[in-house]
């Protein structure tokens with residue numbers, strides 16, 4: 001033990017700490033085989049089931065346009081739902097678990113700033129969702145004949161929708177932990193919003209075919225906008241017209257951007273850092 | 280830093296609803312001191328320590344830790360204190376080395392993780408996942424996390440609970456090395472030998488009140504307390520009439536004599552025994568009350584203040 005404690009040393013920077021947290025989060029993720037398995041396999045399973053059930057269905061286009069293979073309709077939806085699952089659901093559950101086993105208490109008693117904890121979680125889910133999405137795209141293309149976007153602009157849109165969707169859903173997942181009373185209740189409390197949103201955001205059912213009031217509810221939350229933006233990258237423009245009355249990318253960006261900012265604010269306001277049981 | 284106390288609290292109160300967990304505590308702990316808080320389960324030790332660590336908000340009173348109000352401790356302040364919580368946290372998927380190095384990386388001047396792992400006796404387990412460790416080994420990890428940031432002040436809430444005797448001794452050594460550097464330790468424990476071995480002063484909390492603060496050997500007037508001489512009235516002594524022994528009690532053939540002058544009493548008794556043809560007093564013991572005896576008397580059977588605390 002050195003005699004000069006707290007002397008010359010500088011506190012580590014937020015960047016260093018966030019990087020360190022991200023590495024540790026990823027280690028913890030990879031060393032939990034069942035988590036790895038379900039995170040990567042479940043969306044692929046959805047893909048397989050949907051492809052088998054609806055594999056040969058087509059969406060009729062307007063006169064003069066070739067029909068759209070239904071697979072290209074649902075894969076962006078499944079990718080969007082997968083992102084929400086590994087960000088919102090996974091983070092809400094894992095943060096509240098860490099809260100209930102005392103890991104947050106332990107960390108918050110050190111000079112680690114809470115921002116580094118947040119960023120580490122985000123870094124982890126960005127890496128994991130990227131891999132998950134790449135697997136789905138690869139499997140979809142290789143085995144189910146999904147057509148990937150062909151030009152840079154469509155890829156770019158897919159890219160920013162993916163990033164904004166990941167950021168907004170992660171932040172909301174962390175904020176949502178405030179509603180979870182303890183680790184045991186976590187998945188029961190997290191599943192409802194996530195499941196319901198999948199049904200009313202155009203993931204499992206065609207958005208244009210669900211009742212108007214459900215559409216309106218779905219349109220409040222990010223999942224609908226993420227699915228819409230990703231669908232832009234995978235389907236022709238007439239589908240956007242039919243489905244959403246036009247792609248309206250500026251509004252997609254605005255909604256996801258607004259949720260990212262709101263999510264951060266909510267996470268900072270609601271997240272209980274450095275509070276023991278008897279605060 | 281300044282020369283003032285490292286920890287200073289006045290009138291510290293904490294209520295949980297109707298329960299008054301801390302009923303006005305006054306305390307000052309000086310640099311380089313090892314201060315032990317003793318008290319029965321539920322007395323308020325953890326509550327007190329966690330208020331000082333900034334985990335819980337006090338209901339009333341003043342508190343200052345390293346010159347800072349713990350409710351307003353910033354990162355710089357956190358970097359100067361080490362915390363070992365009463366409940367052990369499991370970082371199940373990380374190895375011992377990884378978790379110690381990771382937590383160390385939050386501090387400006389961490390100790391080398393390997394050295395801290397050796398210090399707490401986990402050398403053989405350094406590459407094992409924390410989830411696979413035994414209860415006592417997990418406890419050692421928790422202790423390592425408290426020391427790895429090389430703090431000026433460390434809070435140890437029942438650090439040795441669950442440790443084997445070797446592990447306890449090892450931790451005592453770590454604490455001694457730590458205080459040799461003029462660093463300060465606030466310790467809670469249920470082990471009186473631990474308090475006696477480590478602490479310069481002991482504070483006894485009973486039902487939220489600090490009933491006494493004293494060096495272990497002076498606690499509860501222990502220095503002045505009566506010694507007890509006991510022996511058995513056996514063999515040739517069985518029928519013999521006892522000499523005059525004020526306050527002596529009989530239980531079966533055992534005689535107990537409380538006395539301020541045990542040497543004189545033993546002299547008197549050996550002469551009496553010799554006179555009856557017994558060169559040795561059977562089963563002779565001379566005891567002074569242990570810290571435990573004094574402590575148990577202070578806290579009473581149920582640990583309530585009104586159960587007979589000597590004043």
Ligand SMILES: Nc1ncnc2c1ncn2[C@@H]1O[C@H](COP(=O)(O)OP(=O)(O)OP(=O)(O)O)[C@@H](O)[C@H]1O
Nearest residue numbers: 277278295300318319320321322323324325326327
């Ligand atoms: N978060 C809380 N909410 C309500 N009551 C609490 C809370 N934490 C502690 N208490 C109560 O406050 C009292 C003091 O508890 P505390 O944990 O400080 O005791 P302790 O001296 O550390 O006991 P032990 O030796 O068992 O660790 C107890 O009666 C306990 O039930």
Ligand SMILES: [Mg+2]
Nearest residue numbers: 324325326365
């Ligand atoms: Mg306690």
